Amino acid sequence: MSVSVSIFPIYDLVRRVAGPDADVALLLPPGRNEHSFDPTPKDIEAASKAKVGVMVGLGLDPWMEKLMSDAAPKARLVKVGDRVPTLTIKDDPIGDEEADKAREAAEKAGGKPEAHDEHEHEKGATDPHVWLDPERARLIVRAVAEELGKADSAHAIDYRKRATEIDESLSALDKEIEGRTKALTTRGFVTFHGSFQYFAERYKLDILAVIEPYPGSQPSGAYVKKVLEVIRAKKVPALFSEPQLDSRPAKVLSDEAKIPLGVLDPVGGGPDTDSYEKMIRFDMGQLEKHLK
Numbered sequence: 001m002s003v004s005v006s007i008f009p010i011y012d013l014v015r016r017v018a019g020p021d022a023d024v025a026l027l028l029p030p031g032r033n034e035h036s037f038d039p040t041p042k043d044i045e046a047a048s049k050a051k052v053g054v055m056v057g058l059g060l061d062p063w064m065e066k067l068m069s070d071a072a073p074k075a076r077l078v079k080v081g082d083r084v085p086t087l088t089i090k091d092d093p094i095g096d097e098e099a100d101k102a103r104e105a106a107e108k109a110g111g112k113p114e115a116h117d118e119h120e121h122e123k124g125a126t127d128p129h130v131w132l133d134p135e136r137a138r139l140i141v142r143a144v145a146e147e148l149g150k151a152d153s154a155h156a157i158d159y160r161k162r163a164t165e166i167d168e169s170l171s172a173l174d175k176e177i178e179g180r181t182k183a184l185t186t187r188g189f190v191t192f193h194g195s196f197q198y199f200a201e202r203y204k205l206d207i208l209a210v211i212e213p214y215p216g217s218q219p220s221g222a223y224v225k226k227v228l229e230v231i232r233a234k235k236v237p238a239l240f241s242e243p244q245l246d247s248r249p250a251k252v253l254s255d256e257a258k259i260p261l262g263v264l265d266p267v268g269g270g271p272d273t274d275s276y277e278k279m280i281r282f283d284m285g286q287l288e289k290h291l292k
Helices: 007-019 041-047 062-071 096-110 134-151 153-182 196-200 223-232 249-257 278-289
Strands: 001-004 022-026 052-055 076-079 187-189 208-211 238-243 261-263
Touching: 001 041, 007 022, 007 052, 007 153, 007 278, 022 187, 022 278, 041 062, 041 238, 052 062, 052 134, 076 134, 096 153, 134 153, 134 196, 153 278, 187 238, 187 278, 196 223, 223 249, 238 249, 249 261, 261 278
Parallel strands: 001 022, 001 052, 052 076, 187 208, 238 261
Antiparallel strands: none
16 A cells, blocks of 8 residues: 655654555655645656555645645545644734734735745644644554554554554653753743744743744844844843754844854754654754753
């Protein structure tokens, strides 16, 4: 059985549930922005063989839904974001007025911010970054095992068995991260874009500001000024960029504020983040390095 998956952290969980009983393919290459993707003919060919497609949904990866509809319309499509409790995007910490100005400036500069029409980073919209909470990742693993079992009943017991083993690993990870976050002396941090709300909510951390309110769009000068005011007022010790997005806005701010620039990776797939657990531990290590 062939399975196609949209983004790396979900792919890692799916391939481990699948084990030797299914061929699992990752569609979005590591390092690419998860909000938008133009499949190549090779991607379309790979997706056409899939019996199951696994995506986040919640507006994050609509390109996957279109790809599966075109290439494999009979495949079972699993939206893991529909299988976990979700959070809504809160008020922008900088304030609605400046966030709106940031959007307007981005739209004037280039039509629309990258993926703005696909994934709304607006107050009240559903936040799709559900996988960044290990407790929700455990629910995703159970849902994946259930759906793979429905598509391939001959191996349903094996899928469930492997899911139980992964669940134990994720439970241990959750307890570990909970203990490590409790030891942080600084609870507030500034993210590059709005991807870490689930992580912050799970471990009682506080996101003070977001550098780039709309992925792929340069924030306005007025918005950057407001972020800088927050950084100075809250004595923020460091800023964080993301590997999938242009780090220049974060670099400009870190230079201006004279504070270090770390990296938080919400998607993983690189040498230091080539499993779900390694990705979460990488991010935790970055927070410890800069917030202790």
